[in-house]
Amino acid sequence: MLAEFLQYLFTGITIGATYALVALGFTLIYNASHVINFAQGEFLMIGGMATVSLMGMGLPMPIAIILAVILAGILGVALQRLAIAPARQASVVTLIIITIGASIFIRGVAQLVWGKEYHVMPSFGSDQPVRIGGAVMHSQSIWVLLIASILVVLLVLFFTRTLIGKAILATSMNKDAARLVGIRTQLVLMLAFMLSALIGSMAGIAVAPITFTSYDIGIMLGLKGFVAAAMGGLGSGVGAVVGGITLGIVEAMTAGYISSDYKDAVAFSMILLVLFFMPRGMFGSRVVERV
Amino acid sequence: MLNSLFQSRQFGLLVLALIIIVLPFGLQNDFHYDIAIQMGLIAATVVGLNLLVGFAGQISLGHAAFFGVGAYMSAILTGTYGWSPIPVLLFAAVVVGIIAFVVGRPILRLKGHYLSMATLAVGFIIYIIINNERRITGGPDGISVPSLSIFGAELNVFNDYQILGMTLSGTFLWYVLAGVLLLLAVWIAQNIIDSPIGRALRSVHGSEVAARVVGVDTARFKSLVFVISAVYASIMGSFYAHYTGFITPQIASFEHSIVLITMVVLGGMASTLGVILGVVVLKLLPQVLADFQELEMMMFGLILMLTMIFMPKGLLPTLQGLARKYLRKKPEEGV
Numbered sequence: 001m002l003a004e005f006l007q008y009l010f011t012g013i014t015i016g017a018t019y020a021l022v023a024l025g026f027t028l029i030y031n032a033s034h035v036i037n038f039a040q041g042e043f044l045m046i047g048g049m050a051t052v053s054l055m056g057m058g059l060p061m062p063i064a065i066i067l068a069v070i071l072a073g074i075l076g077v078a079l080q081r082l083a084i085a086p087a088r089q090a091s092v093v094t095l096i097i098i099t100i101g102a103s104i105f106i107r108g109v110a111q112l113v114w115g116k117e118y119h120v121m122p123s124f125g126s127d128q129p130v131r132i133g134g135a136v137m138h139s140q141s142i143w144v145l146l147i148a149s150i151l152v153v154l155l156v157l158f159f160t161r162t163l164i165g166k167a168i169l170a171t172s173m174n175k176d177a178a179r180l181v182g183i184r185t186q187l188v189l190m191l192a193f194m195l196s197a198l199i200g201s202m203a204g205i206a207v208a209p210i211t212f213t214s215y216d217i218g219i220m221l222g223l224k225g226f227v228a229a230a231m232g233g234l235g236s237g238v239g240a241v242v243g244g245i246t247l248g249i250v251e252a253m254t255a256g257y258i259s260s261d262y263k264d265a266v267a268f269s270m271i272l273l274v275l276f277f278m279p280r281g282m283f284g285s286r287v288v289e290r291v
Numbered sequence: 292m293l294n295s296l297f298q299s300r301q302f303g304l305l306v307l308a309l310i311i312i313v314l315p316f317g318l319q320n321d322f323h324y325d326i327a328i329q330m331g332l333i334a335a336t337v338v339g340l341n342l343l344v345g346f347a348g349q350i351s352l353g354h355a356a357f358f359g360v361g362a363y364m365s366a367i368l369t370g371t372y373g374w375s376p377i378p379v380l381l382f383a384a385v386v387v388g389i390i391a392f393v394v395g396r397p398i399l400r401l402k403g404h405y406l407s408m409a410t411l412a413v414g415f416i417i418y419i420i421i422n423n424e425r426r427i428t429g430g431p432d433g434i435s436v437p438s439l440s441i442f443g444a445e446l447n448v449f450n451d452y453q454i455l456g457m458t459l460s461g462t463f464l465w466y467v468l469a470g471v472l473l474l475l476a477v478w479i480a481q482n483i484i485d486s487p488i489g490r491a492l493r494s495v496h497g498s499e500v501a502a503r504v505v506g507v508d509t510a511r512f513k514s515l516v517f518v519i520s521a522v523y524a525s526i527m528g529s530f531y532a533h534y535t536g537f538i539t540p541q542i543a544s545f546e547h548s549i550v551l552i553t554m555v556v557l558g559g560m561a562s563t564l565g566v567i568l569g570v571v572v573l574k575l576l577p578q579v580l581a582d583f584q585e586l587e588m589m590m591f592g593l594i595l596m597l598t599m600i601f602m603p604k605g606l607l608p609t610l611q612g613l614a615r616k617y618l619r620k621k622p623e624e625g626v
Binding site: 086087111112226227234261265269272281 | 411416592593
């Protein structure tokens with residue numbers, strides 16, 4: 001009984017940590033530019049796929065991972081420079097379609113380069129499963145949790161301790177005022193996309209040994225990240241993490257105790273319930289609408 | 292004089308009617324007809340969606356679900372239970388209207404990205420149910436649908452029909468039906484736009500707070516247009532199911548919802564002819580790109596992205612703007 005519960009709980013926290021990282025990526029970009037980046041999931045895909053193929057070329061794993069993360073970072077900057085920046089005046093729906101176009105494009109390229117089949121990535125450490133209180137965990141789960149925790153701590157430090165982090169926060173609060181005090185907001189936007197891509201790709205690499213990876217895994221991971229971000233309240237870092245973990249646990253419990261066919265439906269029902277009662281998510285800011 | 296003719300809504304309807312009448316001369320085989328018929332049915336759906344997105348300024352990322360519910364209700368009630376297609380179609384429309392009303396009320400209070408999220412969630416839940424309830428819906432493998440019959444007369448693409456001494460193929464009759472449905476859909480949409488409801492909707496798009504201040508019951512109008520656009524989707528879904536004779540959960544999927552809203556935005560929001568152009572382009576593009584095989588997906592994404600970056604208002608409004616500038620009929624102004 002307890003072992004079973006723990007098993008689902010650990011599975012949920014592992015996948016939830018991934019969702020949290022995707023949601024943090026959404027949050028970063030949303031704060032800086034008020035754009036919902038539907039290509040967010042593709043950063044995860046690029047991270048996992050690039051690592052696998054670089055390792056296939058004979059590079060040692062750490063080097064392959066670093067190169068894959070850099071590749072994703074470049075992609076993030078390119079996305080902002082080439083697709084988002086030129087369309088600054090576009091409406092919300094148009095921007096959504098642009099990022100969806102970008103995600104289809106990236107997926108198309110990935111399919112061309114890596115084919116349609118699933119790719120397997122080895123675990124970071126040993127393949128021995130870990131036993132905790134009767135529950136059996138994939139050893140990679142520990143890595144996922146470790147990496148997610150480190151990234152969250154680093155992000156907190158980045159935003160509270162560094163000048164660049166504070167510049168991003170200032171831009172998200174009031175772009176014009178930020179520009180007045182000499183912050184180069186265009187640079188900040190680029191940085192936000194880059195950071196978001198870095199976090200996304202690391203999340204993608206961390207889960208790849210558990211879930212496998214293929215050109216189209218970004219769609220669902222991206223959507224779940226969006227659910228987590230909206231549940232926590234768009235723009236809230238704490239909300240993204242809480243939303244992600246909650247979503248992961250609820251999903252795993254549903255899959256375990258009720259039906260795995262309906263685990264996705266539960267995620268989407270949950271976001272509806274949250275929005276019915278808290279139209280700005282759990283940690284969303286109260287905004288007074290100016291007319 | 293000429294200018295006012297161009298501006299009038301009847302003109303647009305006339306142009307559309309002419310295109311529908313002339314088009315068969317250019318259609319060479321059943322495959323061409325098939326694409327044209329699908330375009331007509333999808334275009335009618337998108338005209339309904341445009342009322343919500345283009346005129347009321349609300350986003351829906353789950354509209355294909357309503358299309359799917361209409362299609363599946365027709366498939367199941369006519370196929371499994373042997374009901375008559377047209378009453379089923381109307382019954383499905385009522386059911387979808389009620390679903391849209393019930394979920395629309397709380398959802399439409401949300402704004403911007405939260406509204407996109409909520410509509411996406413509703414769409415996904417419906418899709419997952421259709422996909423999983425194998426015993427009723429056939430699951431991912433799909434379900435076959437009986438042909439459409441009106442007062443006992445069956446309309447089947449494989450049959451030939453004697454009408455007024457002419458032999459007409461079932462495919463051609465379906466083309467006529469799709470054309471009539473599209474014209475009807477546009478005509479009804481334009482009447483809604485020109486009615487007090489339409490004016491209220493546009494005021495919601497402009498500024499919801501301002502609309503409320505002058506006494507527009509914005510919540511009522513938003514949920515009304517949500518229901519109308521859902522009913523459009525349901526009816527066209529039913530026709531689509533009867534036409535293709537076989538449907539899969541794919542028609543209710545998130546991807547299909549994205550295709551539908553892309554048609555609206557690509558063609559030109561708030562322009563009825565524009566969104567129809569969007570349907571034509573998005574339906575033809577895969578046919579053209581099919582020659583590129585492996586490059587298809589990449590090129591599709593690229594074209595989508597570039598069009599929206601350089602023509603954020605959509606194809607038709609941008610082309611109209613260019614034409615107007617060229618002819619210098621009128622100084623450029625924001626509409």
